[in-house]
Amino acid sequence: RPQLEQSYRLQALAALGQDYLSAGVLDRAERLFLDLIKLQKEDQNVLFFLLKIYQQEKEWRKAIQIARRLEYVTGEPMRVELAQFYCELAESELALSQEKHVSKYLKQAIVEDKLCVRANILGATIAFEKNNYKMAVDYCKKVSMQNIEYLPEVLRIMHESSVELGREQEFTKFLGKC
16 A cells, blocks of 8 residues: 555565465565565565575575675674585586586685585585596595594595595595594
8 A cells, every 4th residue: 555654564565475485476475575675775584585585496696695685784694504505506507517617616615614515525526527536535535624424425435536546545544544
């Protein structure tokens, strides 16, 4: 209603957007939340709902933009989430055989979160598939340094790469240290 007071109008639009989101009508919810951003500027709740939408839609570039805005508005770091979004971008580029962007996204994931194990697991997998065994082993070692609990995820890659490089003894020593 045009004569509705601005604060009530904003509340109604936010509630309607949440209803659309709950019902799974993401395009309408997105439009409403984007309109609210124009009216309210940096409302963290609206940004949070937009982030949720972009994650469901797998719109990783948009999710990154909104996460950065949320960081700015809330002052809360979103390094872990941003790193995961970059890993998602890397995986989607890999699926599209756009390999030149994959390493860029994996590097950016590590820049965002130095403890992003997923980026190094993906790096190890890609390097192994390209027969770049030395790089695969390096990625596997990074995984073990970041979080030893994820070592089983890359152990086969590390072992087979070590065999290909003729470094089985190094692999055995490495396992002993772990």
